[in-house]
Amino acid sequence: MNLKSLSGAEPQAHDETRRQLLEAAGEVFAQTGFRNATVREICRRAGANVAAVNYHFGDKETLYAEVLRDSQQKAFEKYPPLLGVAADAPPEEKLCAFIRSFLLRIFDSGSSTRFGKIMSREMVEPTGALEVLLEVRIRPMADQLRGLVAEILGGPADDAAVRLCSFSIVSQCVFFHHCRTMITRLFPEQRLDASAVEPLAGHIARFSLAAMKHLSDPETPGSKPGRALPRGAAAARVRRKPADRTPQGKRRRH
Amino acid sequence: MNLKSLSGAEPQAHDETRRQLLEAAGEVFAQTGFRNATVREICRRAGANVAAVNYHFGDKETLYAEVLRDSQQKAFEKYPPLLGVAADAPPEEKLCAFIRSFLLRIFDSGSSTRFGKIMSREMVEPTGALEVLLEVRIRPMADQLRGLVAEILGGPADDAAVRLCSFSIVSQCVFFHHCRTMITRLFPEQRLDASAVEPLAGHIARFSLAAMKHLSDPETPGSKPGRALPRGAAAARVRRKPADRTPQGKRRRH
């Protein structure tokens, strides 16, 4: 007897299992990462057999690649980099949109949150699946941002300066996601969900624009690049005192 | 017969194994993270038996906690937050030192690099060992930074603004470590080791100081906080076309 027809939740039973696997895998991978995720847990959530992943996707890794591709596509479909601004808008306004979209892609409470979570892990522990995404999505986005920054900075294009400023902008965006754990523990009052996007995007945009507009002001301190570091001053080491030598493990029976 | 005395590399054989375990564990944990690291690999590098970790530390987790404590202590001993500035120096100068120390702690090519690598992973996947570190090291450092920022911003202390600016500063520092993978692939020419610290610190300091000095300038765009988002515009989804239904796995024999 067909169990599916009894449960009565499947419109077409054709590749329903496959879809549910993808869905469940998205949750699990986002929550625990590629390596920590188990195909058993994925199949359990999908209501499928343990062998289902291998049957439908070949192996765990291809399933993961599929999930990454899927979540990335959905995230960028929903929040393209220049969401809601005209093509001829001034670069400052485009930058605001860029930042806002970036944060939305990370903080959206829907299933596209997966993208942010998975990307966070890919940063620390990249898998093969990152390669394609890098060329297809990340590099074009990086180019786009550098273009905006160059426009805003004005004057003769200094590649290094443009790159560094782009880093500064992106870093502020990813920070709130990557360091979420730490931020939440240090500042429990700091909201870190979709409702936080507007204020955060506002701050990042204002901070970065103010910085770029006045980066070359002569009065700014800290702009002495050749400044040497008094390294020796703090290099004095404290000798570690010999501590208790008893084994730290569970007490042995001797 | 004593193998150690034959190999002739141990000054005092007392807790030499323990020390070597700690050293090897530092490498392995930094390289692969807590969960991916195997005690077998650690013991192999330490030239010890598989049981050594459990004998000397009880279990893998306590060993990890010990490694984190150790690397954190070394990193902050070598690079305290306000490395090389006088106590009565102006806040701008202190901020420069703060940023430089932060980067040095992350990029130092010695064994203290472990601290940065391990912390990166703790961010994404925190373990119990993070708790103590948070209160002992991170919170004081966060307070210190907020103090500096408040001084630099001047005027009436706006807690939220101070916090956001602190985030902006720290985010730029951790970015270069956390997103190392991506940065290196996008910009192979960007150096990301100890030699990069001075230029990076210089940029971050200049960028952030310029931002804070001119954050409340009226001419800065992007400071319209209530700006609504045209959400509906991009929400149109593309229907996925039904694709080839053949199983993706290894061909079955049927």
Next chain:
DNA sequence: TGACATATCAAACAAATGTTTTAATTATTT
């Protein structure tokens, strides 16, 4: 030297996990 605590080692254990196998079931086509 002999007794006792400490340390090391090889082997085994137990649990987790990605994958495969074989059979049964369901869907599709002839």
Next chain:
DNA sequence: AAATAATTAAAACATTTGTTTGATATGTCA
């Protein structure tokens, strides 16, 4: 309806991995 292909299911497999065990060796101290 019969035959064939696609899918699901239960069990087993093979490997990895943290930990434990029991024996053996080593160092210390009476």
